[in-house]
Amino acid sequence: MTHSLREGRTVIEGDDLTVDGLLECLIVRYGPQMAEELMDDGGLRKGLALLVNGRNVLSLPEKFETPLQEGDEVIVTIIVAGG
Amino acid sequence: MLYGYKGKLLHIDLTKEKTKTIPLSETILKKYIGGRGLGAKLYWDLIPPGTDPLSPQNVLMVLSGPVGGALVPGSGKHVIVTKSPASGGWLDTYSSGRMTPEMKFAGYDGLVITGRASRPVFIFIEDEKVEIRDAKSFWGKGSFETEDYLKEAFHPDCGEMCIGPAGENLVKYACVNSEYFRQAGRGGAGAVMGSKNLKAVAVKGSGGIRCADMERIFALIQEHYKIFKVSPIGIARHRYGTPLTLNITHPAGMLPTRNFSTGQFERGIGTIDKDGVANATTSDRACYGCPICGCSKFVEVNEGLYKDTKLEGPEYETIGLLGSNLDVDYLPSIIKANYLCDDLGMDTISAGNVIGFVMECMKKGLLTEKETGGLDLSFGNYQTANELLELIAFRKGFGDFCADGVRDMAKAIGRGSEDFAMHSKGLEFPAYDPRAGWGSTITYSTTARGGCHRRAWPPMKEVLGGVHPFTTEGKGQMVKELMDDNCIMHSLLVCDFQGKFIPLETRHFRDYLHAVTGWDYSVQDLYGCAEMIETLIRQINTREGFTAADDSLPKRVIEESHPEGPTKDRVIGAENFKKMKQDFYSVRGWDSNGIPTRETLHRFKFNEDTTFKL
Numbered sequence: 001m002t003h004s005l006r007e008g009r010t011v012i013e014g015d016d017l018t019v020d021g022l023l024e025c026l027i028v029r030y031g032p033q034m035a036e037e038l039m040d041d042g043g044l045r046k047g048l049a050l051l052v053n054g055r056n057v058l059s060l061p062e063k064f065e066t067p068l069q070e071g072d073e074v075i076v077t078i079i080v081a082g083g
Numbered sequence: 084m085l086y087g088y089k090g091k092l093l094h095i096d097l098t099k100e101k102t103k104t105i106p107l108s109e110t111i112l113k114k115y116i117g118g119r120g121l122g123a124k125l126y127w128d129l130i131p132p133g134t135d136p137l138s139p140q141n142v143l144m145v146l147s148g149p150v151g152g153a154l155v156p157g158s159g160k161h162v163i164v165t166k167s168p169a170s171g172g173w174l175d176t177y178s179s180g181r182m183t184p185e186m187k188f189a190g191y192d193g194l195v196i197t198g199r200a201s202r203p204v205f206i207f208i209e210d211e212k213v214e215i216r217d218a219k220s221f222w223g224k225g226s227f228e229t230e231d232y233l234k235e236a237f238h239p240d241c242g243e244m245c246i247g248p249a250g251e252n253l254v255k256y257a258c259v260n261s262e263y264f265r266q267a268g269r270g271g272a273g274a275v276m277g278s279k280n281l282k283a284v285a286v287k288g289s290g291g292i293r294c295a296d297m298e299r300i301f302a303l304i305q306e307h308y309k310i311f312k313v314s315p316i317g318i319a320r321h322r323y324g325t326p327l328t329l330n331i332t333h334p335a336g337m338l339p340t341r342n343f344s345t346g347q348f349e350r351g352i353g354t355i356d357k358d359g360v361a362n363a364t365t366s367d368r369a370c371y372g373c374p375i376c377g378c379s380k381f382v383e384v385n386e387g388l389y390k391d392t393k394l395e396g397p398e399y400e401t402i403g404l405l406g407s408n409l410d411v412d413y414l415p416s417i418i419k420a421n422y423l424c425d426d427l428g429m430d431t432i433s434a435g436n437v438i439g440f441v442m443e444c445m446k447k448g449l450l451t452e453k454e455t456g457g458l459d460l461s462f463g464n465y466q467t468a469n470e471l472l473e474l475i476a477f478r479k480g481f482g483d484f485c486a487d488g489v490r491d492m493a494k495a496i497g498r499g500s501e502d503f504a505m506h507s508k509g510l511e512f513p514a515y516d517p518r519a520g521w522g523s524t525i526t527y528s529t530t531a532r533g534g535c536h537r538r539a540w541p542p543m544k545e546v547l548g549g550v551h552p553f554t555t556e557g558k559g560q561m562v563k564e565l566m567d568d569n570c571i572m573h574s575l576l577v578c579d580f581q582g583k584f585i586p587l588e589t590r591h592f593r594d595y596l597h598a599v600t601g602w603d604y605s606v607q608d609l610y611g612c613a614e615m616i617e618t619l620i621r622q623i624n625t626r627e628g629f630t631a632a633d634d635s636l637p638k639r640v641i642e643e644s645h646p647e648g649p650t651k652d653r654v655i656g657a658e659n660f661k662k663m664k665q666d667f668y669s670v671r672g673w674d675s676n677g678i679p680t681r682e683t684l685h686r687f688k689f690n691e692d693t694t695f696k697l
Contacts, residue, residue: 045315046315047314047315047316048315049546049547049548051331051334051335051546053334053649054334054335054336054519054648054649055335055552055649056545056546056547056548056549056552058548058549059545059549059550059551059552073334075330075331075334077330077331077547078315078316078318078319078327079315079316079543079547079583080316080319080320080325080327080328080330080331080547081316081320081325081328081580081583081584082325082328082399082536082540082542082543082580082583083325083328083398083399083400083402083403083513083514083536
């Protein structure tokens with residue numbers, strides 16, 4: 001999944017886009033495989049984390065409803081095990 | 084009958100060149116488990132307060148855990164417990180390889196080494212036969228050549244550990260090498276070996292390990308391997324190893340950069356991160372007896388100044404401290420620095436901190452080329468940094484000044500340099516800036532061995548979990564729970580990565596412990612053991628004179644913010660830091676000075692234990 005997200009470049013436009021909205025856009029654009037890679041029982045797949053500008057979305061006040069601004073960096077990552 | 088354990092330690096007195104065995108009772112083993120736990124009990128009994136870490140009176144213990152050598156995932160670990168020359172207090176430092184299985188095959192749960200040999204020596208152990216052999220011709224030689232010799236002269240499949248020149252020259256962050264690229268890296272155990280004139284230990288046993296229920300062990304391994312095979316964390320771990328961590332710590336503002344002056348290193352993405360290392364990777368390597376995942380990587384440099392350098396690594400910590408922390412985005416240089424540290428026998432984490440500290444001192448004009456002997460140690464100057472490593476290991480020129488670590492260097496330099504000497508209790512920081520996850524202020528400051536990421540790893544909660552990274556609430560409890568998890572793993576002596584990437588929980592390790600030993604601990608029993616062990620270790624340092632005042636962090640962490648990233652303009656502040664520490668002491672049952680209360684000590688019944696004597 002890391003590669004499939006990294007290798008393409010795409011533009012998603014929309015007003016009032018939230019993190020949830022962004023995930024939906026990605027799933028609509030890339031289909032069921034993306035849904036399978038990202039989601040699990042309606043939430044983010046176990047073993048993944050989503051960071052907005054370096055902060056875990058779950059630690060933000062509005063969680064997946066966090067609004068996104070132009071230039072925000074969203075990273076979906078596998079949970080790493082340290083060094 | 085004991086299962087898993089051998090029921091005795093081998094004591095080697097290097098001064099008298101005599102050996103004897105020390106029996107381990109079932110009562111003691113059940114209470115202290117092994118590894119860190121047993122080490123705490125032995126340290127308490129055998130190393131009196133005030134002992135000089137580099138004197139013959141210091142004790143060097145090499146210990147196994149109950150499940151070691153029995154194919155349990157991640158169980159090819161051993162721990163060295165001794166008094167640290169870096170902190171002057173408790174030290175436990177971990178490595179992997181064949182030491183644990185071969186000690187057990189030879190009939191011992193561990194080694195207790197005391198005294199000082201009259202000349203450089205090797206210790207060769209083959210079952211009951213113990214030989215102290217002259218090592219004079221190897222004094223001054225690197226770890227790799229020494230390990231080659233051990234495998235040729237003693238046995239190709241022996242368990243072995245050795246020091247390089249850094250240990251011989253009592254560098255305070257000298258490590259102990261095993262299997263060429265595995266190190267008990269932290270806290271200066273290599274210098275303790277050096278002070279004993281002990282170049283290496285090699286062990287080969289002809290026996291085996293009796294397990295209570297081998298079929299159950301195989302069943303558990305198969306069950307957990309199936310989980311691992313479909314775990315995204317496990318798959319990523321196998322593909323990328325630890326360098327993937329940089330791709331998280333950079334965006335989180337946690338990656339030490341230019342001596343922790345900021346937490347992001349944009350130039351590192353694609354160069355020294357998971358992709359950079361993957362491009363240099365030639366093969367994988369698993370630890371001894373680990374049936375799960377070859378998560379270590381072999382790399383090779385194919386061109387340029389460091390062409391043909393081959394290495395197992397570099398791991399994330401090394402990339403952070405010898406890369407971004409020095410403003411270096413050239414992976415071959417990091418590979419070379421890692422290779423040099425391994426061969427010279429130095430901890431890459433502390434070495435990276437020392438050089439980063441020097442670079443900042445030069446930038447600020449606190450050190451000049453006059454003091455460095457003409458070395459231009461500007462940020463990014465990797466060639467000179469790599470030259471310095473050898474000078475440190477041999478204590479030559481400016482290297483001698485750097486050999487005692489950033490605490491002593493800052494004391495000598497003064498003029499505010501203490502504020503950015505990144506250590507706690509004399510042990511330099513690992514590659515996670517606590518300002519990007521405040522829980523690490525507790526682990527770095529309160530850990531007995533000093534600035535440490537292996538007691539607990541709060542980024543799992545504060546970056547990868549949903550815990551707010553920039554608050555104090557609940558952090559004492561959070562860190563205590565993480566520490567107890569790791570204490571259990573480090574007493575069973577299993578790698579703490581398995582818990583994260585299979586993933587396994589304490590109940591799974593309890594199952595392995597039961598299958599190997601036949602002893603029926605509950606999960607709650609194990610957490611009780613962890614609380615007891617962590618309190619005994621705290622008591623060891625308390626007896627040595629450590630107090631809450633020693634649980635300190637440099638001013639940079641407490642009073643400065645980062646100039647960019649998610650941590651920009653966020654300052655922890657002295658009050659918040661104090662509050663988190665006090666919360667932690669409270670949940671541990673320690674008083675406001677960080678000293679275990681009488682009630683807490685009474686709960687663990689230390690006074691009912693028999694005492695080890697040599």
